[in-house]
Amino acid sequence: MIKKQLIMEKALELIAKQGFEATTVQQITDYCGISKGAFYLSFKSKDELILALIDHFMMQFISDIDQIVRSTQDENLLYEFYYSIYDSFQKHSDFAKVLMKEQTSSLNEQLIIKLQHYDRLLEVTILSMVERLYGDQVQESKYDLMFCIKAFMNTYSHLFLFYNIPVDLHLLAQSLVEKTDLLAKQTSTPFITKEMIQILPATHDQQDDTVEQIKLLIKQKIAEMDESIEKESLILLKEQLEQQTYSRAIIKGLLENIRNQPHCKWIAYLLYSYYHF
Structure with missing residues (x-):
């Protein structure tokens, strides 16, 4: 296992027990069985490790949800x-x-900004789903519905994250579908407006993930991968960003080749957004 990945996995076990603030670099290195020098070869600080953990989890989570919304x-x-x-x-x-505990207690500005960033990305995906499912029916209430869905996600997760109550996921999903449909069809007094959404802390969208940044991610991933159809697809996608020669159908086919590869999901997510598929 790559040392950086090992540190992240072992540190997460420790942080899950103690929290971010209470866990020291010394405790992490002792728990991993490595020296501090080895730790600092992978991460400049504990804060950098924490941000890497958040990126690792949230990139997978956001890209998985976005893929479901696009393909179901x-x-x-x-x-x-x-x-x-x-x-x-x-x-x-x-x-x-x-993560849920830290969102309510952290004073780390970088951490708060990063969590806000991923929260806004999730909002974009939820909003696209709401607009697709309900169309003009929720034109005035779609932002309220988006916030209600986020509230469902947060509140019901407490049942098994904090109270260890056995949860039937099938029944829970069915119940929330029913509640969401009722809200979408019966809400007559919207509260949250587009103007209110625009006042919220900004996050970068696909325009901020510049071509150069995406190309750098692809280049790094190509260097890590063995020969495969996913690697060849990444090479062609990088060429497309440089030359803009392929049709949208070909680009979409190349994205389909990589979107189920665990290490390529975030790149696929960024490119799907960049090309407005």
Whole structure:
């Protein structure tokens, strides 16, 4: 296992027990069985490690949810959306638990900004799902509905993250689909407006993930990968960013080749957004 990955996995186990603030670099190195020098070859500080952990988890989470929204048929979309979210929370409960606690207690500005960034990306995906499913029916209330969906995600996750109550994910997803449909169809007094959304802390979108930044991510990933159809697709996608020669159909096919490869999901997410698929 790559040392950086080992440090992240072992540190997460420790942080899940103690929290971010209470965990020291010395404790992390002792728990990993490495020297401080070895730690600092991978991370400049504990804060950098924490931000890397958040990136690792949230990039997977956001790209997985976005893929579900893009690829699931309308009649199953809400169910698959809710089920996949709680399934992910269960599989990564240690980190999800720490993340939710830190959002309410952290004074680290970098951490807060990063969490706000991923929260806004999630909002973009939820809003696209709401608009697709309900169209003009929620034109005035879509932002309220988006916030209600986020509230469902947060509140119901407490049942198994903090109270250890056995949860039937199938029943939970069905129940939340019913509640969301009722809100979408019955809400008559919207509160949150587009203007209010625009006042919220800004996050960078696909325009801020510049071509050069995406090309650098692709270049780094190509260097790490063995020969495969995913690697060849990344090479062609990088060429497309440089030369703009392929049709949208070819680009979409190349993205389909990489989107299920765990280490390429974030690149696929950025490119899907960049090309407005």
